[in-house]
Amino acid sequence: MNRKISNLIKGFINILIFLCMLSMILLVASQVVFRYVLKWSVPWTEEIARVFFVWIIFIGVALVEEEDGQISVDLFIKKLTPGIYRIWKSIILILESTFVAILFVGSIKSLKTVSLINLGTVPHLDYRILYIPVLIAAPCIIWFLLNRLLALYKFQHNKEVAK
Amino acid sequence: MIKLVIFITGLIALFCMGFGAPYAIGLISSLVLVIDNGFANFPTHTVAQKIVNSGNSFVLLAIPFFLLAGELMNTGSITRKIFKFCNTLVGWVPGGLAHANILASIIFAGMSGSAVADAAGLGTIEIRAMEDQGFDTDFSAGITAASSTIGPIIPPSIPMVVFGVSASGVAISKLLIAGIVPGLLMGITLSIMVIFISLKRKYPRSSFPKWSELWNDFKGAFFPLLTPTILIGGMLSGIFTPTEAAVVSVVYAFFLTVVVYREISLRDLYKIIIRVARDSACVLFIIVSSALYGYLLVRAQIPQMLIDIMLGLTTNKYIILLLINVLLIIVGCFMDANAAILILTPALMPLVLEVGIDPVHFGLMMVLNLMIGLLTPPVGMCLYAVSKVAHISLDRVVKGTAPFYLPLFISLLLVTFIPELSTWLPNLLLK
Numbered sequence: 329m330n331r332k333i334s335n336l337i338k339g340f341i342n343i344l345i346f347l348c349m350l351s352m353i354l355l356v357a358s359q360v361v362f363r364y365v366l367k368w369s370v371p372w373t374e375e376i377a378r379v380f381f382v383w384i385i386f387i388g389v390a391l392v393e394e395e396d397g398q399i400s401v402d403l404f405i406k407k408l409t410p411g412i413y414r415i416w417k418s419i420i421l422i423l424e425s426t427f428v429a430i431l432f433v434g435s436i437k438s439l440k441t442v443s444l445i446n447l448g449t450v451p452h453l454d455y456r457i458l459y460i461p462v463l464i465a466a467p468c469i470i471w472f473l474l475n476r477l478l479a480l481y482k483f484q485h486n487k488e489v490a491k
Numbered sequence: 492m493i494k495l496v497i498f499i500t501g502l503i504a505l506f507c508m509g510f511g512a513p514y515a516i517g518l519i520s521s522l523v524l525v526i527d528n529g530f531a532n533f534p535t536h537t538v539a540q541k542i543v544n545s546g547n548s549f550v551l552l553a554i555p556f557f558l559l560a561g562e563l564m565n566t567g568s569i570t571r572k573i574f575k576f577c578n579t580l581v582g583w584v585p586g587g588l589a590h591a592n593i594l595a596s597i598i599f600a601g602m603s604g605s606a607v608a609d610a611a612g613l614g615t616i617e618i619r620a621m622e623d624q625g626f627d628t629d630f631s632a633g634i635t636a637a638s639s640t641i642g643p644i645i646p647p648s649i650p651m652v653v654f655g656v657s658a659s660g661v662a663i664s665k666l667l668i669a670g671i672v673p674g675l676l677m678g679i680t681l682s683i684m685v686i687f688i689s690l691k692r693k694y695p696r697s698s699f700p701k702w703s704e705l706w707n708d709f710k711g712a713f714f715p716l717l718t719p720t721i722l723i724g725g726m727l728s729g730i731f732t733p734t735e736a737a738v739v740s741v742v743y744a745f746f747l748t749v750v751v752y753r754e755i756s757l758r759d760l761y762k763i764i765i766r767v768a769r770d771s772a773c774v775l776f777i778i779v780s781s782a783l784y785g786y787l788l789v790r791a792q793i794p795q796m797l798i799d800i801m802l803g804l805t806t807n808k809y810i811i812l813l814l815i816n817v818l819l820i821i822v823g824c825f826m827d828a829n830a831a832i833l834i835l836t837p838a839l840m841p842l843v844l845e846v847g848i849d850p851v852h853f854g855l856m857m858v859l860n861l862m863i864g865l866l867t868p869p870v871g872m873c874l875y876a877v878s879k880v881a882h883i884s885l886d887r888v889v890k891g892t893a894p895f896y897l898p899l900f901i902s903l904l905l906v907t908f909i910p911e912l913s914t915w916l917p918n919l920l921l922k
Binding site: 342345346348349350352353356357359360364374377378379381382384385386387388389391392395397398399400401402403404405416417420423424427430431433434435437438441442458459462 | 506507508509510511512513514517518521533534535536537538539540542543544546547548549551552555556559730731734735738739741742761764765767768769771772773775776777779825827830868870
């Protein structure tokens with residue numbers, strides 16, 4: 329069941345991030361064409377490209393967590409005994425989830441304040457558009473972090489059953 | 492003083508204890524906010540706003556573009572063409588393929604801003620070719636790892652963009668162009684060491700090439716060789732900003748690999764774009780988390796504290812540069828280069844400006860130093876990448892890399908004490 333949900337989330341994130349990347353590339357490339365070939369300045373391309381960029385950062389983190397790909401130093405903790413390693417890794421995953429939760433709560437609180445600020449070149453869009461990816465990504469990130477936490481104990485349980 | 496200890500040692504401790512880099516930065520920042528405001532008044536909105544707003548930067552867009560261009564150009568036939576051309580050009584010098592390895596890294600550095608991409612992509616072809624010609628595996632792996640550190644020095648460069656963003660006010664195009672001379676210097680010092688080792692171990696070399704052979708290999712590598720020309724030329728002529736130059740190189744790399752060489756199918760392209768987005772997010776999450784850390788660092792007046800401590804010890808700018816180098820080497824052993832740049836730049840920049848050091852010179856020195864950190868365990872990313880592609884243990888890669896620390900440190904010292912090596916070209920070409 330967990331795996332099914334994880335695959336579903338991953339599939340959704342893959343498509344979303346692909347679309348964001350493609351849009352961002354096309355927007356900046358078209359900005360170059362507009363400015364240097366057609367001699368026509370189109371400022372909204374830059375601003376919308378930046379919005380897609382912020383989406384890529386936070387949605388991408390969910391993908392990083394799904395693959396356990398965050399940059400970290402595990403040389404020292406790998407020297408711990410399996411029991412202590414499991415406990416220590418659990419503490420790390422819980423604290424990392426806590427930080428993501430802080431970001432999530434902070435983004436919800438910020439929505440009201442930033443709704444008053446419009447994007448300079450696209451007035452019908454406001455700054456909430458920058459916080460939406462956090463609201464989408466944070467639950468996914470926490471899901472993947474907690475899945476890794478569960479896997480730590482499931483793996484141990486399976487080993488004990490096998491014995 | 493307690494805050495200084497929390498900020499610096501607390502962060503390094505969290506890194507070493509296995510926390511993901513952005514989380515270590517975010518958790519330390521949160522701890523400082525708890526100390527300042529208490530749990531009840533914890534400003535979650537400050538955390539979110541600092542982190543989200545710092546991602547809203549056009550300059551940073553260059554990072555996924557540089558990564559994507561490098562990833563597209565890192566396909567089998569293009570890397571093989573470049574390596575073949577380099578071997579024909581310099582394979583006759585004592586050390587043969589080892590020089591081709593260095594030259595290929597220099598050329599590839601003009602397409603990709605990442606040392607690990609160079610080590611993993613070019614490394615596979617280079618190490619196999621060197622082993623087939625009779626070079627020791629350890630030596631082949633060592634020179635591959637060492638030369639890959641040139642990647643982020645010669646433009647395009649992700650660490651240079653990261654430095655430019657954290658040291659606000661420094662022109663990114665100046666920083667990027669500043670890397671050309673030091674990057675070539677690194678190549679020359681590594682080549683000298685290769686000649687010494689090769690003559691001692693009697694490694695093979697090719698015969699001097701015929702002009703026709705050289706011309707044919709040049710023709711084969713011509714289109715990939717245009718990438719750095721477009722990128723650097725575009726920035727130098729003032730036609731493109733670094734981000735625009737990066738996207739132009741993406742479009743060119745796409746045209747070359749998908750249309751001309753037909754190396755990449757649309758399905759592959761989908762996978763590559765997702766992989767690049769993931770890898771970019773990995774670096775960018777560290778960058779945006781560091782914005783909060785940098786804000787708190789300045790608010791706690793840590794840079795001022797560091798200035799007072801350092802100026803209390805000495806006012807000689809060269810001794811200060813030496814001390815900073817020692818600090819960076821230690822930090823580089825334990826911390827990812829981009830994270831180290833983001834954390835240390837806001838703390839060190841005021842000191843650097845106070846003693847009259849050119850920020851472009853400082854940026855170059857810092858990036859070069861931290862690139863050497865990619866070759867030092869336990870967090871030597873290039874060592875791990877090469878160990879994987881060479882199928883040998885980390886110990887053997889370290890052993891193979893050991894002789895090349897000397898030329899790299901010589902390059903670092905030259906860049907540290909001769910500022911013109913990094914400032915001359917950007918001052919000449921960019922006003």
